[in-house]
């Protein structure tokens with residue numbers, strides 16, 4: 001496959017995100033995972049003529065693509081290179097104490113998956129990298145060399161939900177120790193030796209292991225945990241946060257943190273005085289909202305996406 005010249009990514013759950021954030025003129029919004037700027041563009045259009053948007057991405061290629069795509073909005077947009085675990089610091093850097101709407105669209109963009117040189121994909125062979133920010137941290141190849149077979153099996157089991165994780169880890173470590181693990185194609189070979197070929201009409205079984213290693217390389221759950229811990233501070237009172245998750249672990253983390261923030265009193269009826277703090281947020285989505293069949297048919301990569309949203313009330 002040839003490398004895509006344009007930054008290609010189709011925003012998922014776009015209508016659902018717009019419904020949750022309900023952008024208005026004069027509002028201040030943050031897209032903490034701006035990617036190619038698809039969601040951000042719609043938020044800016046919906047908040048015309050003077051809504052502002054701060055975009056963040058840890059991938060310098062996404063920052064450049066989003067700046068180019070959104071340039072016609074002029075000074076209504078500011079795009080910063082950084083990680084959303086540092087959201088409050090990044091917002092303070094541009095003089096924004098809190099926003100009216102915050103979007104976090106977790107995971108990787110289609111662009112990152114499709115450019116072989118980024119090393120995320122088993123479809124196109126590339127270096128074993130997988131870093132969303134290629135200027136920072138350990139590559140997939142370095143991680144595979146550093147961790148023990150047991151640690152690798154745990155990563156593959158936990159983040160990839162691969163039931164053959166022990167055997168897959170053994171196969172990968174054997175190739176890494178032999179010096180025959182240099183590319184994403186080599187990694188795919190090591191995985192397929194254990195899990196076999198793709199059954200007709202199903203996802204490639206290597207997907208699970210690639211996803212697991214990518215999550216570990218980018219400390220994706222640690223990033224999400226920091227962001228969730230920071231809530232509701234980056235939101236203005238009345239502001240909404242919408243989080244799109246593709247992985248059940250991430251969705252569970254979001255669900256649990258949102259439940260704490262909207263939690264009604266947990267006192268037993270016999271308690272004379274309730275010591276519980278009042279809820280700081282209310283649900284904007286009663287449960288997670290999934291993609292429609294039509295969206296899934298249009299964009300197969302959207303199939304596991306779900307969004308949850310809450311609004312700060314205190």
Ligand SMILES: C[S@@+](CC[C@H](N)C(=O)[O-])C[C@H]1O[C@@H](n2cnc3c(N)ncnc32)[C@H](O)[C@@H]1O
Pocket residue numbers: 009010011012032033034035036037038039040056057058059062082083084085105106107108109110132223
């Ligand atoms: C699914 S894509 C977002 C696509 C975007 N919503 C659009 O419409 O084009 C996820 C983006 O989040 C970025 N990202 C992932 N984790 C991040 C983090 N911890 N901090 C900042 N950006 C992150 C990735 O680099 C990627 O560009």
